[in-house]
Amino acid sequence: xxxxxxxxxxxxxxxxxxxxxxxxxxxxxxxxxxxxxxxxxxxxxxxxxxxxxxxxxxxxxxxxxxxxxxxxxxxxxxxxxxxxxxxxxxxxxxxxxxxxxxxxxxxxxxxxxxxxxxxxxxxxxxxxxxxxxxxxxxxxxxxxxxxxxxxxxxxxxxxxxxxxxxxxxxxxxxxxxxxxxxxxxxxxxxxxxxxxxxxxxxxxxxxxxxxxxxxxxxxxxxxxxxxxxxxxxxxxxxxxxxxxxxxxxxxxxxxxxxxxxxxxxxxxxxxxxxxxxxxxxxxxxxxxxxxxxxxxxxxxxxxxxxxxxxxxxxxxxxxxxxxxxxxxxxxxxxxxxxxxxxxxxxxxxxxxxxxxxxxxxxxxxxxxxxxxxxxxxxxxxxxxxxxxxxxxxxxxxxxxxxxxxxxxxxxxxxxxxxxxxxx
Numbered sequence: 001x002x003x004x005x006x007x008x009x010x011x012x013x014x015x016x017x018x019x020x021x022x023x024x025x026x027x028x029x030x031x032x033x034x035x036x037x038x039x040x041x042x043x044x045x046x047x048x049x050x051x052x053x054x055x056x057x058x059x060x061x062x063x064x065x066x067x068x069x070x071x072x073x074x075x076x077x078x079x080x081x082x083x084x085x086x087x088x089x090x091x092x093x094x095x096x097x098x099x100x101x102x103x104x105x106x107x108x109x110x111x112x113x114x115x116x117x118x119x120x121x122x123x124x125x126x127x128x129x130x131x132x133x134x135x136x137x138x139x140x141x142x143x144x145x146x147x148x149x150x151x152x153x154x155x156x157x158x159x160x161x162x163x164x165x166x167x168x169x170x171x172x173x174x175x176x177x178x179x180x181x182x183x184x185x186x187x188x189x190x191x192x193x194x195x196x197x198x199x200x201x202x203x204x205x206x207x208x209x210x211x212x213x214x215x216x217x218x219x220x221x222x223x224x225x226x227x228x229x230x231x232x233x234x235x236x237x238x239x240x241x242x243x244x245x246x247x248x249x250x251x252x253x254x255x256x257x258x259x260x261x262x263x264x265x266x267x268x269x270x271x272x273x274x275x276x277x278x279x280x281x282x283x284x285x286x287x288x289x290x291x292x293x294x295x296x297x298x299x300x301x302x303x304x305x306x307x308x309x310x311x312x313x314x315x316x317x318x319x320x321x322x323x324x325x326x327x328x329x330x331x332x333x334x335x336x337x338x339x340x341x342x343x344x345x346x347x348x349x350x351x352x353x354x355x356x357x358x359x360x361x362x363x364x365x366x367x368x369x370x371x372x373x374x375x376x377x378x379x380x381x382x383x384x385x386x387x388x389x390x391x392x393x394x395x396x397x398x399x400x401x402x403x404x405x406x407x408x409x410x411x412x413x414x415x416x417x418x419x420x421x422x423x
Contacts, residue, residue, distance in 0.1 A: 031142050032241055033298040034067050037270035039277045040248075040291035046074035047248050047289035048081040048133075052089070057105050057141070064102070066141040069293050071153045073248040075211075077131030080218030083124045084135050091116035092139075094378060106144055110232040110348050113137065113148035114358045118376050121217045121228035122414055132211070132219030135230070136168055136246055140297060143237045144347070145244065148230035150215035152249045157235070158261040159242040159344060166257055167244075169231040169351055171215040173204040179214035180204070182353055186225035186420030215353070224417035229358060231351035235344045241297045242344075243269070245276060250290030254280040269294040355415045359405055374408040376415075381408050 034053060050070035057064035068089055074081030095112035096105060117135065134151025147155050149168040157165045173180050173190055180190050189207040192200035203212050209222030217228045245260050255263070255276070263279040264272035272294040280290055352358055359375050371380050407415060 030239075030300045032239075033296075033300060034140060035269045035296045035298060036069065037268070037273035037294045038292070039273040040289070041277060041281070041286055043250070043286050043289050045289065046078050046081060047250070047291040048072040048074065048078070048085050049291055049293060050085050050089075051293070055089070057102065066139060067295075069138045069140070069244070069246055069295055071134070071136045071246050071248050071291055071293065073134040073151065073153050073250075073289065073291070075132055075216075076219075077129070079127070079129045080124055080131040080216075081133040083127075084120055084133050084217050087120045087123065088116050088135065088137055091119045095119075102141070106141060106146070106234070106347075109139060109146045110148075110234060110350065111359060113139075113146070113230060113232055114355075115376055115378075117148065117150065117217065117228045117230045118355065118411075118414070119378075122377070122411070124218050125220045128220065130219070130221040132213075132216040132222070132226075134213070134248070135217055137230075138244065138246055138295070140244075140295070143239065143297070144234065145237065145297070146232065146234040146348075148232045150217060150228055150230045151213050152252070153247065154249075154252050154257075155244060155246045156257045156261065157242055157244055157344070158265070159237070160240040162261075162265075164257050164261045165344070167233050167235070170252075171213050171231075173206060173212060173214055176214065179353075183214050183225050186223075186418070188223050188225045224414070225420060227353050227418045229353050229355060229418070232348065233346075234348040235346050237297060237344055239299055241299050243272070244295040244297070245272075245292065246295070247276065247292040248289060250286075250288040251276060251280045251292055253288065254283045264294060269296045272296075353418070355418065356405055361405055372406040374411050375405050376411040377408060379408055381406075 036051060036053075038049060038051065040047060040049075049072065050068060052069075053065075053067040055066050055068055056062065057066060070085065070088070072081040072084050092109075092112045092115075095115040096108045100108070117137075134149075134153045136147065136149040136151070136153040136155050138155055139146045145157070145167070147167040149155065150171060152170045152172050153168070154170065155167045157167055159165065170176060171179055173183070183206055184190055190204055191207060192204060193202045193210065195201055205212050206214065206222065206226060209219065209226070211219060211222050211226055213226065215227050215229065219226050243261070245257075245264075247260070251260060259279070260276050264275040267275065273292045276292045276294065277290055280292075350358060355376075370382060372382075373380050
């Protein structure tokens with residue numbers, strides 16, 4: 001059976017609750033090991049990374065551990081990258097209700113990541129600094145991997161059978177037609193740098209500011225149509241595990257996803273990260289900051305990384321289960337689909353830059369007291385102090401019980417600016 005034939009085969013959507021229930025019934029609840037390696041070389045010194053393997057969904061409960069890995073590639077200085085590194089995780093955790101189950105926590109993650117990126121961006125812009133950063137933020141909870149990203153740092157999955165899948169979307173104006181259209185529709189101008197004589201050089205940029213990216217955190221001196229709203233993808237690995245490669249564009253400007261994966265197969269994660277960087281440097285030298293994280297998600301009964309024996313298992317790849325379709329309440333915009341060969345269930349994917357589409361209509365509030373909580377900054381507001389965005393996206397002053405997304409005045413102003421609306 002050809003890959004083309006495989007890619008046309010579909011399974012019904014598989015809700016997260018069904019997957020967890022299936023695990024419990026089959027007693028396949030052994031938690032995987034997470035092994036990682038990091039390597040990098042600095043050209044400008046603006047790349048930062050985050051590794052945190054002792055996070056807890058429930059503070060003080062060691063049975064609720066999860067891991068976080070992130071790449072933050074700064075530009076025009078390092079302040080935004082450092083700020084994002086120090087604040088995104090806290091903002092994610094504050095956006096998830098307490099006292100919920102693991103299943104509910106995982107389902108809440110995509111929305112919480114959107115809130116965290118936007119809140120981190122707004123908090124940084126209050127500092128009045130002009131630097132910006134990409135952010136590729138990966139959360140691993142047992143076999144479930146959730147990735148949120150803005151910019152052009154990238155995360156790929158190298159799964160059993162040698163199947164390489166992209167878990168992020170590059171927000172480069174040069175390659176992403178949909179993002180170019182969004183930026184221009186919001187009031188930005190997209191073009192190349194003009195030099196003496198009227199010649200255009202270099203990649204497409206957004207003006208004012210001259211940024212090559214359509215999404216980032218920070219960049220206070222660039223128009224608000226450069227948004228911090230991340231593309232989010234959530235997948236669940238089979239108990240065969242897999243390898244993640246998370247890296248800045250210093251890697252991806254040189255190596256394709258397949259090249260990066262092949263350059264480090266058969267070795268542990270600690271060495272794998274060094275091999276990816278070495279391969280990138282061998283191809284074109286040190287042209288930019290080059291940072292790479294390699295993360296292996298390994299079955300607890302496996303003697304070594306599953307990627308170390310991937311070549312021997314490649315001939316069995318067609319016997320794997322087919323990929324499951326993602327949840328029906330998510331959408332797919334502008335990304336490569338995961339391969340059809342069966343080591344991953346796709347749970348969620350959304351890349352819209354429209355905040356109301358990403359946050360839905362949930363309204364954390366105390367309706368008896370007339371207090372509403374802003375969906376972004378999470379500040380409690382009396383009902384007359386904020387704005388309600390109903391399901392038709394009309395904006396009305398809140399003066400009575402209402403339905404729809406609630407935003408405080410500052411967050412509503414941010415939302416309008418990102419969508420090109422002017423007060």
